[in-house]
Amino acid sequence: MDEIPARPVLLTGASGALGRVLAKELGAAGWPLRLTDIRPFPDPLPAGAGFTRADLADGMAILRLAENCGTILHFGGVSVERPFAEVLGPNIQGLYHVYEAARRERARVVFASSNHAIGFHERSERLDHDCQFRPDGYYGVSKAYGELLGRLYWDKHGVENVNLRIGGCRPKVNNARTLAIWLSYADLVRLVMQATLAPAVGTLVIWGASNNARGFWGRDGRAVIGWAPEDSADPFIPGQQGNVSGNPVEERYQGGPYCAIDYTRTEPSPKTLFPAA
Numbered sequence: 001m002d003e004i005p006a007r008p009v010l011l012t013g014a015s016g017a018l019g020r021v022l023a024k025e026l027g028a029a030g031w032p033l034r035l036t037d038i039r040p041f042p043d044p045l046p047a048g049a050g051f052t053r054a055d056l057a058d059g060m061a062i063l064r065l066a067e068n069c070g071t072i073l074h075f076g077g078v079s080v081e082r083p084f085a086e087v088l089g090p091n092i093q094g095l096y097h098v099y100e101a102a103r104r105e106r107a108r109v110v111f112a113s114s115n116h117a118i119g120f121h122e123r124s125e126r127l128d129h130d131c132q133f134r135p136d137g138y139y140g141v142s143k144a145y146g147e148l149l150g151r152l153y154w155d156k157h158g159v160e161n162v163n164l165r166i167g168g169c170r171p172k173v174n175n176a177r178t179l180a181i182w183l184s185y186a187d188l189v190r191l192v193m194q195a196t197l198a199p200a201v202g203t204l205v206i207w208g209a210s211n212n213a214r215g216f217w218g219r220d221g222r223a224v225i226g227w228a229p230e231d232s233a234d235p236f237i238p239g240q241q242g243n244v245s246g247n248p249v250e251e252r253y254q255g256g257p258y259c260a261i262d263y264t265r266t267e268p269s270p271k272t273l274f275p276a277a
């Protein structure tokens with residue numbers, strides 16, 4: 001993919017696991033990158049990229065960082081289940097700051113959402129992009145909120161956004177659940193490139209998973225951006241299919257271990273959200 005965005009691209013969470021992959025690959029492709037994180041950037045800076053340390057809870061800093069940017073790749077924030085007070089600043093206030101900056105710059109937002117926004121759907125269900133949100137913790141709630149903020153800013157201000165509901169994006173499949181939700185780094189990089197370069201996106205949800213035979217997810221907005229995964233978790237099936245937790249709550253739901261954190265129900269939560277009339 002040789003096309004390069006005309007305006008600078010702001011990448012939040014640049015010092016994190018996925019941010020570092022994106023900074024390296026997009027930098028190598030010659031993209032004009034502006035990197036930011038609350039932690040120092042641990043790698044050599046890609047040619048043409050700058051790094052600024054900033055807290056997502058600092059709205060002025062995010063406005064300044066986004067000046068003249070055409071796209072904000074929003075990968076920063078709390079990326080695991082944490083108490084609500086820890087999620088609030090980076091993920092709730094932070095998302096608002098990102099969207100205010102995008103509104104001012106007429107920029108597109110590509111948001112690293114998560115399967116944990118829908119984690120309390122059972123694993124037997126096949127979900128489309130318009131399924132109900134069923135977050136499995138405060139982190140998952142913050143991702144559902146981020147997607148909804150995207151809807152609001154599209155409807156009210158015309159801010160385009162692509163919400164990547166990422167499964168498990170890591171170098172290798174490390175358990176049975178990840179056979180369904182794995183996203184390879186290479187598929188992630190192509191997904192982010194297409195989400196940035198596609199001429200018009202409106203507001204989209206795309207499942208961030210490779211081409212996994214055991215996948216939980218179906219329809220989404222990928223055709224709009226011309227993306228299809230090229231990798232697959234399937235070669236890991238023999239080594240990982242027996243690698244389960246033994247926790248019935250974790251194994252029942254798509255969100256896995258996050259569903260089991262602080263779980264106080266005595267009966268499983270029902271398959272459908274609303275009882276039949």
Ligand SMILES: NC(=O)c1ccc[n+]([C@@H]2O[C@H](COP(=O)([O-])OP(=O)(O)OC[C@H]3O[C@@H](n4cnc5c(N)ncnc54)[C@H](O)[C@@H]3O)[C@@H](O)[C@H]2O)c1
Nearest residue numbers: 013015016017018038055056076077079090112166168169
């Ligand atoms: N890795 C996955 O499999 C996966 C799955 C679903 C969603 N995601 C989402 O993708 C994004 C990146 O994930 P990751 O695995 O690289 O996570 P990560 O924790 O490695 O990276 C997140 C980065 O955000 C930064 N950050 C945290 N609080 C901040 C703040 N207040 N201000 C500025 N920066 C702050 C951290 O310093 C960190 O470098 C996250 O939003 C995560 O929720 C990742």
